[in-house]
Amino acid sequence: MENYMRLEFPSKSQNESLARSVVGVFATQLDLTVEELADIKTAVSEAVTNAIIHGYANTKGTVEIIGRISGNEIAITITDTGSGIPDIDLAMQPLYSGSADEDRSGMGFTVMESFMDTLKVDSEPGKGTSVTMTKRVGVDAYA
Amino acid sequence: MNIRMEAIGTTLVVKPEGEIDQSCAAELRSDIDREIHRCHIKNLILDFGGVTFMDSSGIGLIIGRYKQLKALGGKTIIIRPQPQVDKILELSGLKKLVECG
Numbered sequence: 001m002e003n004y005m006r007l008e009f010p011s012k013s014q015n016e017s018l019a020r021s022v023v024g025v026f027a028t029q030l031d032l033t034v035e036e037l038a039d040i041k042t043a044v045s046e047a048v049t050n051a052i053i054h055g056y057a058n059t060k061g062t063v064e065i066i067g068r069i070s071g072n073e074i075a076i077t078i079t080d081t082g083s084g085i086p087d088i089d090l091a092m093q094p095l096y097s098g099s100a101d102e103d104r105s106g107m108g109f110t111v112m113e114s115f116m117d118t119l120k121v122d123s124e125p126g127k128g129t130s131v132t133m134t135k136r137v138g139v140d141a142y143a
Numbered sequence: 144m145n146i147r148m149e150a151i152g153t154t155l156v157v158k159p160e161g162e163i164d165q166s167c168a169a170e171l172r173s174d175i176d177r178e179i180h181r182c183h184i185k186n187l188i189l190d191f192g193g194v195t196f197m198d199s200s201g202i203g204l205i206i207g208r209y210k211q212l213k214a215l216g217g218k219t220i221i222i223r224p225q226p227q228v229d230k231i232l233e234l235s236g237l238k239k240l241v242e243c244g
């Protein structure tokens with residue numbers, strides 16, 4: 001199966017649930033398990049939250065999501081044109097948070113990495129960040 | 144996101160209902176912290192039976208409350224997590240810090 005979608009919304013927190021719901025509905029075009037669907041929604045929630053609270057921090061901007069289905073694989077790209085990440089390797093380390101908020105866990109990238117098959121982060125300070133994640137579904141031990 | 148809370152002695156039972164993400168984490172945090180101070184709470188029971196989704200915003204929230212109560216010699220317990228919530232608790236290492244059932 002081949003399909004794609006594109007979604008754009010302003011950097012408001014209430015759009016975090018919108019984003020994971022829309023991508024979740026798109027993903028159900030694949031034959032996936034409840035757990036695989038939950039993994040995808042959780043990873044999307046992490047990337048979109050990062051775009052809103054870190055990318056745009058105290059500013060406003062647009063978050064874009066592009067989803068693609070190809071065969072039994074889904075690829076999702078979440079892009080912001082916000083602050084960018086100065087040191088991507090550091091940012092991706094488990095428990096690292098560049099935010100002063102005491103209640104950030106620093107686990108967002110770790111969640112994306114473990115719940116999806118691949119994760120690629122492109123970022124440039126002052127220009128923004130683009131996170132692409134892929135997951136192949138329905139590849140169980142019996143296949 | 145809806146939240147119900149009940150203090151039994153120095154133990155606070157918190158029952159959030161719905162989805163926990165960054166959009167509601169700050170409000171949830173201040174609701175819980177207000178009760179902790181108002182009722183001199185030492186132990187926290189988080190009943191997650193009604194939580195249908197949680198991302199790492201919830202992890203930060205739980206660790207923050209855990210540290211606060213640990214400093215008072217109290218405990219944090221999580222009960223009835225759904226599979227999606229359980230998976231994120233496991234990944235975060237939280238299950239090694241708080242009792243989970």
Ligand SMILES: Nc1ncnc2c1ncn2[C@@H]1O[C@H](COP(=O)(O)OP(=O)(O)O)[C@@H](O)[C@H]1O
Nearest residue numbers: 050054055091097098099104105106108109129
């Ligand atoms: N889209 C983004 N724009 C700018 N900085 C980002 C973005 N995504 C992540 N970061 C940086 O990477 C850090 C780690 O992200 P994450 O693992 O999700 O942890 P947390 O969000 O809890 O801080 C963030 O604290 C932030 O400094």
Ligand SMILES: [Mg+2]
Nearest residue numbers: 046050108109
């Ligand atoms: Mg994050």
